[in-house]
Amino acid sequence: MSHRLGRVNVxxxxxxxxxxxxTTGAIRRKSHEIEAVRGVSFAIREGExxxxxxxxxxxxxxxxxxxxxxxxPTSGSARVLGRDVVKDARxxxxxxxxxxxxxRGLYERLSALDNLRYFAELYAVxxxxxxxxxxxxxxxxxxxxxxxxxxxxxxRGMRQRLHIARGLLHDPPVLFLDEPTIGVDPVGARELRAxxxxxxxxxxxxxxxxxYMFEADSLCDRIAVIANGEIVAQGTPTELKAGVADxxxxxxxVFGVEERIVERVRELAGVRAVxxxxxxxxxxxxxxxAPGFELTHAILSQLDADSVGRVSSREPTLEDAYVALVxxx
Amino acid sequence: xxxxLRVIRISWVLQLKTMAxxxxxxxxxxxxxxxxxxxxxxxxxxxxxxxxxxxxxxxAAFMGLWASTLWGAGNTIQRQRSQQTLEFAIAAxxxxxxxxxxxxxxxxxxxxxxxxxxxAWGRLLFDVPLELAHPIxxxxxxxxxxxxxxxxxxxxxxxxxxxxxxxxxxNMLEYPIWLAAGLLAPIALLPGWVHPISYALAxxxxxxAVRESxxxxxxxxxxxxxxxxxxxxxxxxxxxxxxxERLARQRATLALS
Numbered sequence: 001m002s003h004r005l006g007r008v009n010v011x012x013x014x015x016x017x018x019x020x021x022x023t024t025g026a027i028r029r030k031s032h033e034i035e036a037v038r039g040v041s042f043a044i045r046e047g048e049x050x051x052x053x054x055x056x057x058x059x060x061x062x063x064x065x066x067x068x069x070x071x072x073p074t075s076g077s078a079r080v081l082g083r084d085v086v087k088d089a090r091x092x093x094x095x096x097x098x099x100x101x102x103x104r105g106l107y108e109r110l111s112a113l114d115n116l117r118y119f120a121e122l123y124a125v126x127x128x129x130x131x132x133x134x135x136x137x138x139x140x141x142x143x144x145x146x147x148x149x150x151x152x153x154x155x156r157g158m159r160q161r162l163h164i165a166r167g168l169l170h171d172p173p174v175l176f177l178d179e180p181t182i183g184v185d186p187v188g189a190r191e192l193r194a195x196x197x198x199x200x201x202x203x204x205x206x207x208x209x210x211x212y213m214f215e216a217d218s219l220c221d222r223i224a225v226i227a228n229g230e231i232v233a234q235g236t237p238t239e240l241k242a243g244v245a246d247x248x249x250x251x252x253x254v255f256g257v258e259e260r261i262v263e264r265v266r267e268l269a270g271v272r273a274v275x276x277x278x279x280x281x282x283x284x285x286x287x288x289x290a291p292g293f294e295l296t297h298a299i300l301s302q303l304d305a306d307s308v309g310r311v312s313s314r315e316p317t318l319e320d321a322y323v324a325l326v327x328x329x
Numbered sequence: 330x331x332x333x334l335r336v337i338r339i340s341w342v343l344q345l346k347t348m349a350x351x352x353x354x355x356x357x358x359x360x361x362x363x364x365x366x367x368x369x370x371x372x373x374x375x376x377x378x379x380x381x382x383x384x385x386x387x388x389a390a391f392m393g394l395w396a397s398t399l400w401g402a403g404n405t406i407q408r409q410r411s412q413q414t415l416e417f418a419i420a421a422x423x424x425x426x427x428x429x430x431x432x433x434x435x436x437x438x439x440x441x442x443x444x445x446x447x448x449a450w451g452r453l454l455f456d457v458p459l460e461l462a463h464p465i466x467x468x469x470x471x472x473x474x475x476x477x478x479x480x481x482x483x484x485x486x487x488x489x490x491x492x493x494x495x496x497x498x499x500n501m502l503e504y505p506i507w508l509a510a511g512l513l514a515p516i517a518l519l520p521g522w523v524h525p526i527s528y529a530l531a532x533x534x535x536x537x538a539v540r541e542s543x544x545x546x547x548x549x550x551x552x553x554x555x556x557x558x559x560x561x562x563x564x565x566x567x568x569x570x571x572x573x574e575r576l577a578r579q580r581a582t583l584a585l586s
Contacts, residue, residue, distance in 0.1 A: 020581055070420050072578045094422040104413035107343070109350040114343055121339045122421035122428065124332055150350075166417075 010174055010205040011044040011067060015076035018062050036062040038229035039076065044207060044222075049200045051220035052209045055326055059229040060209040061100075064178050067207070068098045080174060094123070097167035101179035103159050106151045112138070112162050113147040116169060123170035137165040140195065157188035164195060175199060177208045181215065193219060213319035227326045240321045246291040247272060249316050250299055253309030255282050264302050270295055273324040282309060288320050333427045340431025341438070344405070348439060357400070362393030362443035363450050369513065370455045379458045384540060386451040388512035391536040393443025394478060395506055401436020402482035403499045405429070406489035415490075416583050419574060425490075426483065426570040430563075433482035437475045444471070444539075462545035466552070470542045473555035474535030480562035481531045487569035491577050512536055531558050 018037040023029045037059040044050040054060050065071040069089040078085045080092045120130045138144045141161035181189040217237045224234040266274045270293030277284040289295050348354045369389040409415040419425050451457030461467050510532035527533045538551035577583050
């Protein structure tokens, strides 16, 4: 993928920090400061699709909001296309597009066409080109023929596609996509991913946040993993996988596992990370192990034999690399 | 400039569409002026002649116009915040003030219905005469009043960008302004210290311009005051929106969470 990447840094974040003030209590109000982003630095090259991965509350959206001029950083700086996002906010706004995941962010009582017409004016799209551009985008996102309907009747997937069309109206060279496929059905999500891939093929620089590892793996040139407001790793998907590739992963189906047992497994020598995924009536205990350790027996000895189902071992994936990085943070 | 006018136009059109599609907004817009007019007519029916009733009826019309402006100013920002479009509108390269002018003017335009409904209600049920002393000046005073009220609306809406709960305060302004602007009783009856406040309010001059063009008098001065105040409100709105938007980006109050 790197053949299309330029040498210029299109997005640069240098030691970005952002704190929020919050209050608790109705009568005796106490003010607290929450550090949402704690010194984030990265650079995205021209034409690159850069992924920002992290759990909920890690600071992904706050970071994006600083880059798209919606939040002023508490300290640090950020530049888009060489211009400061605070000092030259308007200049930056003209050249970026952004798409937030979720159902909101659209004028519900208006049609998709009216939503796009409104933003076409706000983004100063040439009036002579507006209708053609809107038609082009409705075609691209598959909403042609439904544009006269009010947004309040749209499905989640249709709303998400409308968000993408809106973000592309002014043909910006840089795009910020914050979990654009969240909540979209698998077929819709696949179509959206194809659209995102076509954006970088058209020379656009994209910053994408997502929870889905396979999405990041298949789309991103490079990934930064963010946890607790800090970047804990950065590299290509292959480089990140290499961080845990030398170990292995043991998966054990369990029927009810207590937290104290998970803790005991976590404390075993050679264990890198432990996660528990709910699978209807059962859970899947996923244990990442360091190279040279065969821990299947040690893990099973911690569990009640009657509550154990299928046991398997496999190679680590990007998701395992992500889990190891986030749990270590 | 042309670009700004295009944004004002589309904001105005789409805000009217949005309001027309809400049953609650439509019902409020229809019933409120009729209710105000009825209260005013019942208050003054016994003591006043036809001219007094027309004077009161025009005041009641401005009560509806003001209610619509106030509701629009508060509701526009709150609705945008709750449906999370506020961030998108602010992060666009067009200054937010420009689209705010369009949406605020739409609310005061809807308020024009209040004038028509009040006069028709008065004519049909209370035999209020309806003759225009200066039809051309009446036609001029209406857009001047809508413009000045609409731009006063942006001053109030601007505070909502920064303060999420300012709508509660804005709602409280409905009734005091009726009194201060002399909509139900002449300003001369109010204490002297209220007069400077009255003279700084668009409804005072809007109502005066319309009343003088309907009942007779020289409404040009009041029309001029409407336009002058509109320019002042625009300057204050520009200052507030620019600074409050920056503060909102610092304090993270643009989004709900």
